[in-house]
Amino acid sequence: MIASRTHSRWAPARSAAWFALGFIVLRLVYRVLFLGANGSGLVLYSGRPLHLDGPFRFISILGPVTTGGLWNALLDALPFAAGILVIGVLVSLVDVRNALARVATWHLGRGVLTALAIGVSTYPSLVTTWRSMRQVHRLRRERGWLSVLGPLFERTLERSSTLAISMEARGFGRSAHEPELDCSAPLDFSDLSLAHSDRWFLREATASARLGELILLTGSTGSGKSTLLRAIAGLHTHGSREQATGSLSIGGADRFTTSVATSSAFVSFVGQNVRDSFVAATVRDELAFALRMQGMPAPAIEVRLREVVQALRLDELLTRRVEELSAGESVLVALGAALVTRPTLLLLDEPLADLDANQATHVVTLLERLAHTTLMTIVVAEHRTRALSQLGSTRWHLADGRLVAAEACAEACVKPSAEAPVGQPARAESTISALVGPNGSGKTTKLFKMALSDPAGIALVPESLGDFFVRDTVAAECSRSDHTARAAIGTTLKLVRQLIPLDNAVFSTHPRDLSAGQQLALAIAIALAAEPEQLLIDEPTRGLDATARANLVEMLNRVSEYVSVTVASHDAGFIELMNARAQAVNA
Amino acid sequence: MSAVVTSGLPSQQPLPERRPRAIRLERWLVVSASLLAAAAFFWPFFASYAPREAQGLVPIAAIALIPLLAIAVSLTLDRSLRVSRAVALLGVLAAVGSIVRISTVGIAGVETIFIVLILVGRALGARFGFLLGLLTVAVSSVVMGSLGPWTPFQMFAAAWIGAGAGLLPLRRLRGWRELALLASYGLVAAYIFGALMNLWFWPFAVGADTTLSYVAGAAPAENIARFGLYTLLTSTLTWDTVRALTTVVGIAAVGGFVLRALRRVRL
Numbered sequence: 001m002i003a004s005r006t007h008s009r010w011a012p013a014r015s016a017a018w019f020a021l022g023f024i025v026l027r028l029v030y031r032v033l034f035l036g037a038n039g040s041g042l043v044l045y046s047g048r049p050l051h052l053d054g055p056f057r058f059i060s061i062l063g064p065v066t067t068g069g070l071w072n073a074l075l076d077a078l079p080f081a082a083g084i085l086v087i088g089v090l091v092s093l094v095d096v097r098n099a100l101a102r103v104a105t106w107h108l109g110r111g112v113l114t115a116l117a118i119g120v121s122t123y124p125s126l127v128t129t130w131r132s133m134r135q136v137h138r139l140r141r142e143r144g145w146l147s148v149l150g151p152l153f154e155r156t157l158e159r160s161s162t163l164a165i166s167m168e169a170r171g172f173g174r175s176a177h178e179p180e181l182d183c184s185a186p187l188d189f190s191d192l193s194l195a196h197s198d199r200w201f202l203r204e205a206t207a208s209a210r211l212g213e214l215i216l217l218t219g220s221t222g223s224g225k226s227t228l229l230r231a232i233a234g235l236h237t238h239g240s241r242e243q244a245t246g247s248l249s250i251g252g253a254d255r256f257t258t259s260v261a262t263s264s265a266f267v268s269f270v271g272q273n274v275r276d277s278f279v280a281a282t283v284r285d286e287l288a289f290a291l292r293m294q295g296m297p298a299p300a301i302e303v304r305l306r307e308v309v310q311a312l313r314l315d316e317l318l319t320r321r322v323e324e325l326s327a328g329e330s331v332l333v334a335l336g337a338a339l340v341t342r343p344t345l346l347l348l349d350e351p352l353a354d355l356d357a358n359q360a361t362h363v364v365t366l367l368e369r370l371a372h373t374t375l376m377t378i379v380v381a382e383h384r385t386r387a388l389s390q391l392g393s394t395r396w397h398l399a400d401g402r403l404v405a406a407e408a409c410a411e412a413c414v415k416p417s418a419e420a421p422v423g424q425p426a427r428a429e430s431t432i433s434a435l436v437g438p439n440g441s442g443k444t445t446k447l448f449k450m451a452l453s454d455p456a457g458i459a460l461v462p463e464s465l466g467d468f469f470v471r472d473t474v475a476a477e478c479s480r481s482d483h484t485a486r487a488a489i490g491t492t493l494k495l496v497r498q499l500i501p502l503d504n505a506v507f508s509t510h511p512r513d514l515s516a517g518q519q520l521a522l523a524i525a526i527a528l529a530a531e532p533e534q535l536l537i538d539e540p541t542r543g544l545d546a547t548a549r550a551n552l553v554e555m556l557n558r559v560s561e562y563v564s565v566t567v568a569s570h571d572a573g574f575i576e577l578m579n580a581r582a583q584a585v586n587a
Numbered sequence: 588m589s590a591v592v593t594s595g596l597p598s599q600q601p602l603p604e605r606r607p608r609a610i611r612l613e614r615w616l617v618v619s620a621s622l623l624a625a626a627a628f629f630w631p632f633f634a635s636y637a638p639r640e641a642q643g644l645v646p647i648a649a650i651a652l653i654p655l656l657a658i659a660v661s662l663t664l665d666r667s668l669r670v671s672r673a674v675a676l677l678g679v680l681a682a683v684g685s686i687v688r689i690s691t692v693g694i695a696g697v698e699t700i701f702i703v704l705i706l707v708g709r710a711l712g713a714r715f716g717f718l719l720g721l722l723t724v725a726v727s728s729v730v731m732g733s734l735g736p737w738t739p740f741q742m743f744a745a746a747w748i749g750a751g752a753g754l755l756p757l758r759r760l761r762g763w764r765e766l767a768l769l770a771s772y773g774l775v776a777a778y779i780f781g782a783l784m785n786l787w788f789w790p791f792a793v794g795a796d797t798t799l800s801y802v803a804g805a806a807p808a809e810n811i812a813r814f815g816l817y818t819l820l821t822s823t824l825t826w827d828t829v830r831a832l833t834t835v836v837g838i839a840a841v842g843g844f845v846l847r848a849l850r851r852v853r854l
Contacts, residue, residue: 012732019735027794036797049798055812060798076794084735091734111668112661112718118678119685119726126682150844156679157852164675172671 009092016088020081027077028070035060041068114172114279118163121281125323126156136467139451139460140526141484147470155466159276165235166277170337171264171293181251181258181266186211186345186377187232191246194227194236201227204246205403207396209345212375214367216382219398220545222515225381226272228398229347232379233269234260250345265294267345268338272353272543274330278322283314283333286322290341308336311366327354335363339370346370346378353383353542356438356570383545431560434580435568443568447536459527463539465519469511474522477511485530495525499555516543517551524559535559537567541574553578613663617717620660624743627653628787631814632807642803646790653739657721660746664718676852677718680707684723685730691833692731698830700727701780702837704745705773708752709765710849716749737788744783748776766842773834781827785818793817 031037035049049063133148142148167173188208194201201224209215217225227236234255236242248255251266268290271277280286287308291301309315312332317325325333331354338346348367352360370376379396397404435443444463451460462468471477478492485491496502500521506514511522520540527535537556541549556565556578569575575582626633627649634645668674684703691699700723708716724742728734755772757765790801799813 012734015732016735019733023792026792030793030797030799034793034797034799036794036800052816056816058798058809058812059816072796073794076796080736080791087735088732091732109662109665111665111674112722115668115674115678115681115718116722116725118675119681119722120729122679122682123685123726123730126686130686146840149841153683153845154848156683157676157848160676160679161672161852163679164672167671167675172674173669 012091013085013088016085016091019088020084023081023084024074024077028073031069031073032065033061035063037065037069037073038063039066039069039072041066041071044070114167117281118279121278121322122159124321125275126152128323129155132464133467135448135452136462136464137470138455139462140468140470140481141455141530142470151467151470162271162273162276163279165260167279168260169233169235169264169269170279170290170341171261174261174264174293178262178265179253181253181263181344183251183266183344184211185249185252187250187379189232189246189248192231192248193245194224194231195243196227200401202398202403203401207403207405209377209379209394211344211377212371213377214371214393215377215379215396216393217379217396217398218382221383221517221543221548223398224401225398226349228403229269229349229379229381230271231255232345233267233347234258234263235269264290265341266343267347268341268343269347270331270334270338270349270351272349274334275322275325275327277334278330281321283317283320283322283325286333287314287318287336287340289337294341304340304342308340311339312336313362328356328359331355332359332363342374342376344377346376348378348380348382350382350543351380357572358438383543432556432565432567432578432580434575434578434582435566436570436572436575436582436584438570443570444538447538447566447568451536456530457533458536459530459532459534460536461520461523461527461538461540463542465523466512468523468526469519472510473508474511474514475507477522477526478507481526481529485526487529487531492525492529495528496522499525499559500551515548517548520544520552521555524555528559528563532563534564534566537565539569539571540567541569541571549574549577609666613666616663617660620656620663621743621747624653624656624660627656628740628743628783631786631790631801631810634803639804645803649787650736653743657739657742661718661721664714667714668718673715676711677715677722680719681722681726684719685727688723688727689731698777698826699833699837700724700745701748701773701776701830701834702841704749705752705769705776705834705838706842706845707849708749709755709769710846711753711852713750713753716751716753717746718749720744720746720749737784740784740787744780748780751776765846766839769842770835770838773838774831777831777834778823778827781822781830782818785822786814789814789817792821 028037043064043066045065047062047064049060051057052059052061130148130152133152137148186209190206191204192206193203205228217228219225230236231244231248232250232255236244244256250258250263253263255263278286280289284305287305288301291304296304309318312335314332314336317329317333322330322333331351335348335351338348351363355363367378367380371378394405435446437443447460448462451458469477471480474496475493478496479489481487481492482489500518502518506518511519514522524535524537540552544552553574556567559565567575567578567580630645630649634642637645668677680703684700684707687703688698688700704716704720704723707719721742724738724745728738728741752769752772755768757768760768793800799817801810801813
């Protein structure tokens, strides 16, 4: 109902017409009820009016009704009704949503107008999130909608801070006279240590980047790749639990005293949850946001947009609303929005995770070209080293808080070969089947359709694991799972322990604070607690490094001895690794 | 350059300095704009004091004045929105309020917008509550496509309710006592909102020539009596009561976790 309202252009005019009609009817009703429909013409009703008394002595009820009286009432109501209709038609003609996006770039009233634009563009994505969370909760056999409200509200507040960072990083709140940064020294740090919640992710690291250098930042999950990138982007002190020692400079300026808005023209950062960082309503406005914040004139913005659209092949997406984009398309748009300012330093946190093979190859080629021809310095954190192995890039490898640079890395670093199963006997045929296909081909839709058609027999572990969990500790999550699955107390806990070794401290943490691999194990255990005949898993490899993937394959093989397992993935390497029977989905 | 950076601030960016004088001026402007807006709501009771030949213009002036006031007050408060976190939070919460509002449209008078406005006003302050009231109505009207002469009136009424929640006493109160305070405020606010919305619309809704009509030039007491019956009949006993109950039940059901989550956010 809500969707149809937002997408039809003439909807405002139509609802205004209904309002206007309702208004006229209301007027007639009041006239008849309160002695106002008396006049010339045919007498339709000729009762005597009833006079009230007390404080209401001025009021009389009912009384004669004539055609002339009704006609007068109608004429009397028309001007106001016409006013309603005119406003509705105007709103339809102007397309308020797009007008808002334009207006949000004015300097006068920028704060209020930007907030208004954010509100209007967040609305549909919130509706989508609400629906998908309801769906995911149904998989957990959670019935009421109150259980969704709490997590949804928390996620919404999280979204607002991601959004704020994204706005600032693209120049919101930038004053006209910002100091220029030195392009010849893009990035330099020495003895840099970074901590988050009392855990030191980086210890006394020293490195620097040259102009046009393409750096591949590797390391296992949780090794601190994101922490380092966020620190370079100037986001490390946005939370309250973060600490840093040593020096870090970008463009010759101290990162810790240079505001994010000041460096917005120098450095661009594409984080992991790009969808939460979209500020504008349409792809075109999203791409132009940073340039508008810089105060660039419209014709120049057009030129830059055309450049980015061509480089990333975004032609067909340009007029789309951001909430309609698939995960892969969102990454491409976010990349475009980062490139549009022609930054000196570009930071990308796992940009390939949501891209299919074709898109990934294209992006990798583009990055290489940018580094070579425009001397852009690029730092990419990535698990999918295979896709990037062709690059003649510098490598920084993170392990146990140490940063190992290119030369010393030869032996220790992750190589493409590490992705192949090591020391495993080649199995004839795994019992796991795989659902493959490019992004947007409908794998997820198909899985949900299967799972919801037979909730008792088929269990689904969705891609958005954060939504799958409904309690705030692992222990509570397990007992909730026992309850909804009507299983004996302790069933889920036992299953988790069979899948992955966990120490006891883990049970009091929030499920969303677990590592990607641990989250997956917990979700699979929850799904298995109800003893389904078939287990479906959607895109399980997101955020997993080579080791974690090998563990996952082993885990899935063990699970597949009890239930039949189907995995949907766009990651050909992983499917090969599982040795699964592949089945393609066509859109 | 070597230094331990242990951040207590939400952002490294130095917050724009706001002098007490600027804040006083802003408060003064918002209060005067609100008083003028109130005049646009209450004109039927005072129009009899206007010169006889100008009385026909009073309703038109009221309808024309209020959108301008809404714009003026937004621009005034815009000065407090120089920090990206506040802007993003305001926009996102306006979307939440709109969803809450729109998802219950058409269910016999159930109006849930106050739950959000009151809780946010309480947790994040009067200015934020005021802005959220303005924006939630604007966003939901844009999304629903239901913009009309009523929109600026609804914006002001919602803004006052959000700001009122921020001005409630007993700041230290927590737990069920705080929820009880907010729920009672919500109960009163729901009726006041209904009466306010009826007030500006009454002369237009009923039209001329009925015994319930606004009579230009009549004594205020007479118009107040007519309006009293109008509001009792049309909404106070029906819609407003349902709205008041929804607000109370809503605040009791979600108030706890919403307030906790909002208080973790720093502006």
